[in-house]
Amino acid sequence: MNTPVSDFLCSYAQSGMLRMHMPGHKGVQNDSILSEIFRYDITEITGAGNLFENEGIIAESEKNASVLFGTEATFYSAQGSTLCIQTMLALMKRENRNVIAVRNVHRAFLSACTLLDIEPQWIFPEYSDTVVSGKINLNEAEKIISSTENACLYVTSPDYLGAVADIRSLADICHRYGAVLLVDNAHGALLPFYEENRHPVHLGADLCCDSAHKMLPALTGAAYLHVGNPRYTSSVKDAMLLFASTSPSYLITCSLDLCNRYIETQIREKLRNSVKWMKELREAVSEKYCIEYPAFDREPLHFTVNAEKSGTTGEFLAEKLRENGIEYEYADSIYTVMLFSPEDRHEAYLKAAEVLNSIEFEAEYRETEKLHFPVPERKMSVRSAALSAFEEIPVSESAGRICANINVPCPPAVPVAVSGELISPELSLLMKKYGIEKVRVVAGRYL
Ligand SMILES: Cc1ncc(COP(=O)(O)O)c(C=O)c1O
CATH class of the missing domain: 3.40.640.10 (Type I PLP-dependent aspartate aminotransferase-like (Major domain))
Structure with missing residues (x-):
């Protein structure tokens, strides 16, 4: 070509x-x-x-x-x-x-x-x-x-x-x-x-x-x-x-x-190897970690650990990975994601397995809470709220305000509340759960 x-x-x-x-x-x-x-x-x-x-x-x-x-x-x-x-x-x-x-x-x-x-x-x-x-x-x-x-x-x-x-x-x-x-x-x-x-x-x-x-x-x-x-x-x-x-x-x-x-x-040959090595990695850590998540299907080179079901937190694992020379893609309190590509050699999979198995923690299993998403009420259009003058306030004070331009960190950049929606007390609790501390709300509008 x-x-x-x-x-x-x-x-x-x-x-x-x-x-x-x-x-x-x-x-x-x-x-x-x-x-x-x-x-x-x-x-x-x-x-x-x-x-x-x-x-x-x-x-x-x-x-x-x-x-x-x-x-x-x-x-x-x-x-x-x-x-x-x-x-x-x-x-x-x-x-x-x-x-x-x-x-x-x-x-x-x-x-x-x-x-x-x-x-x-x-x-x-x-x-x-x-x-x-x-x-x-x-x-x-x-x-x-x-x-x-x-x-x-x-x-x-x-x-x-x-x-x-x-x-x-x-x-x-x-x-x-x-x-x-x-x-x-x-x-x-x-x-x-x-x-x-x-x-x-x-x-x-x-x-x-x-x-x-x-x-x-x-x-x-x-x-x-x-x-x-x-x-x-x-x-x-x-x-x-x-x-x-x-x-x-x-x-x-x-x-x-x-x-x-x-x-x-090159890609097909490389992917055949990647898939084989990923299978080895999953098997190598499967006794210590839960690597399942609900899905119709999965992208094979996203290696996603359910840290919560493994008895720890995603952030803890991520920190330990970094201390051991591995920078991760994404972590929150429940999940840690490591992203592989066809360019990763076998050594990368072996190292990931070795480091994951060497991380010490006293497994503490919390009850996995099913996420209840409180369907938000729309008060303004996305456009008018996102383009409104805004105030940035602590999430704990945001109930009753309208979400302005969203400012969620990337990764994963998936918003909890969307511009124009009323932030209910339940929604503000959910944001806190995701470590969001500040939120932009439409200036001067209280409901
Ligand atoms: C699901 C999803 N869609 C879209 C984007 C935006 O992609 P890009 O950074 O290539 O503009 C990202 C970026 O992380 C993403 O995760």
Whole structure:
């Protein structure tokens, strides 16, 4: 498979052309740690194409990605899945669709709703013990979709714990009622390349985004917007331009271009090993740790420990991992998540097993509390609350106030209360449980 973007950047770096154009570093090697890559960091010069045009070397590279992922079309983003989510929702706005979303959304979804003035209708998943993850009740989804005119369903799968939703059934339901299925597959770029293809587009999603940078050897910010429904192919780039920088990074784009060759030549073999080593790791720690969580299916390289059911806390494990030279992806009081990729060698799995088994704690088993999510009452639109003047106050004083722009930490950036919702005493307790100490509320409005 060719790599037109990478080839162009290499030949320009070697050409000796005098760079009378941006960027200001001029490709000069100096004593900065970035000096080696400055040579390849260019702007839209002659021959370099443009991320938002349908021809040229970037469009050619995107076509290669589309073949590899098995999509109708694939588009690159140099601004993560965040830009892809904005784009997908802009396309829905153009069709005047009513957006139904499963509640464990990433904050990027809510920012897009703010920008586009979208008022989502929520499906609350069946939570077990965390707001980050939950199972979607298909009957409930069908009931809402069938009774909503011109609907679209937005699902986050895999979620931050690696739980995967039943996308095939959700796609069938959506299409039965003329609805569109959008999937935030930010954590699932590897899903087409395991033994069985479980990529959302393969299973029927109309549009979906993958953060290449989360699971593939790509630079931070690299993402794909995949099209499953050809109706959207010709309008994606135009919609993306509404939000995108006019100077998308060529380095990020190049890393997506290079992923194509990696996917074609290496990924399947590497994933076979990863899956084998992950199985070994799970077996090696299974006596000491609970590594189960409720899910229809799971993304194989999210290694999620239920610390609470193992007799400790997610934060304690995370701290011990770090003391032993392992930085984790995410931890809260219940879960610790370690993220593997096909680039991790066998030694990484062995070390993880060794460190986890060496962590000493007196197991104290607390009763796992089933999460009760108090369905919030909406008082203002997402957009007007998120754009209102706000006060930042302690969560303990927030009951009776309206949530303004949300400011939840990433990871996992899954909000408890959403802009415009009334913070009830139960909701404020839930926020406290998630370690949220301050909350932004609409200034001057008390209920
Ligand atoms: C579920 C989910 N969706 C979307 C995003 C945003 O992705 P990106 O950082 O690629 O913009 C994230 C980021 O962590 C995420 O976890």
